[in-house]
Amino acid sequence: MPVETAQMKVVYERPESLADVPNHYCPGCGHGIIHKLLAQCIDELGIRESTILVAPVGCSVLAYNYLRVDGCEAAHGRAPAVATGIKRVHPDKTVIAYQGDGDLLAIGTAETIHAANRGEKITIVFVNNAIYGMTGGQMAPTTLQAQKTKTSPYGRNPADVGFPIRACELINALEAPVYIERCAVSSVKGVLKTKRALMKGLRNQVEGRGYSFIEVLSMCPTGWGMEPREAASWVDSDMVPIFPLGTLRDK
């Protein structure tokens, strides 16, 4: 515990909802930042004891070890379906599906679209780092044009495998979702904006308003073959032009 005196006050500490354990993420990875922001939001909303986290298959498969809430894994891509089952049983609980780009936009596209279309009262946290991290850096549905990965060694060729998919814009074509936002954790400003988006997405659920979708552009220095600082710059210089930041819907 920090020492507190009349002259000192705590301005920053580990959120109660963030477990005090080492995580397995690589240096410069965005997941740790996003976990911390989620933990802060859960603390500030006072919902740690009523939150259920669905972890995906991907680098964040062990997210339930880092956030001190009830949690489970979903099979690859199935997190929105698992979250649907949980939420239908516990409509009074806050259910978060935390997913990566392969999970949400490749193998789980059907679950993604239909949970959104039903307006399930859940919060989707979509971490887009344009690559499959856990399996060693393969092409993702959000891999950029000409981006080199283990399975696009000459660069992603849209004539062959299409263009990167924009999740927020897809979801925005549906009637039911109440909140759709894209943010990035590549800068201090972006981190603060991401926290505001996560707060809003969770508050929507606490207030029973409906389905919220928050896409977070994030760094994968290992998968991209970059230094952490370079990776953060690459989010801003290369990803943001393809995946523009901002609020697509807030109703």
Place this chain on the structure above:
Amino acid sequence: MALILMKGNEAIGEAAIIAGCRYYFGYPITPQNELPAYMSMRMPKVGGTFLQAESEVAAINMVFGAAAAGARAMTSSSSPGISLKMEGISYMAGAELPAVVVNMMRGGPGLGNIAGAQGDYFQAVKGGGHGDYHSIVLAPSGVQELADLTVKAFDLADKYRIVVILLGDGFIGQMSEPISLPQPSGLVFDKSGWALTGAKDRDTHHVVSLRLNPEDALEKLNRRLQAKYRDIESRETLFEQSADYRGAEAEIDGAEFLLVGFGLSARICRSAVSALRKSGIKVGFFRPITLWPFPRVPLAAASAGKKKVLVVEMNAGQMVEDVRLAIAGAAPVDFYGTMGGITPEVDAIVERIKAYAR
């Protein structure tokens, strides 16, 4: 109690509600469509949830979520749809989640046809999905038993934290018979030690199947699962002729031949048994009700000394392999099967047995 006329698929639905199931997730496929239709009508009336999912894959994962949240949940489908559910069933086996999955089998492989068949025996009893696991497999042979076994299926699922597959076929699902609705068993299962309900005044619960450390996690889980399966094998075997199960009509002692079938093919065997006995041929009848655990020991006892054991199935010969393993050469085993949604003929069975007798 008054008898009511019910279609097999609808009887499952009403029995599930009697058993306390309030969460049904499914995707349309013939020949089980009466079940989701029934649930869509009944669930809102009992405060339950009916949800037509975007796919069988999504449906089984919604069941995963509802089961992880501590509820009694089910899904139903037919053969091609059950193949899609295998991923979720394996995950539920790994996470030790209870649920009931109904498979009203149709002809295969591939899209096959929509007539009843029994070609998914291997898939159901040998695991079906990836990894070392079993589901309990119940094989009803009529509408009353569909209803009774549905209630039992939920209890078995909760008792062992396991997936229970109700393995019927399109004919049984579609037939109407007079039944008396089952009573709830009254058994109560405490899920407070593991269900996801929010970590209030307790440590967090994790419902997972990922075990990254093979030494002390995945192997340990597998050893526990295998111990559970041995326990189920020792306690939960059901077959017709058991004293505590309705419809026992085994006349095995003194018989020279034994007919073995499950589900609809067992009903057809029963007709053949009556015809054969009228002609003075001593033939016994054995019907496994649990296909996993398979009633190996009682079947071996029933087969001892028989001149021939004839296994009848609506497939190319699947349960017959378990019959051969169970009786281990103690009697000669023959097989009669029909495929592609064709049912076995009573006359053909009678002729086979008569030929053995000549």
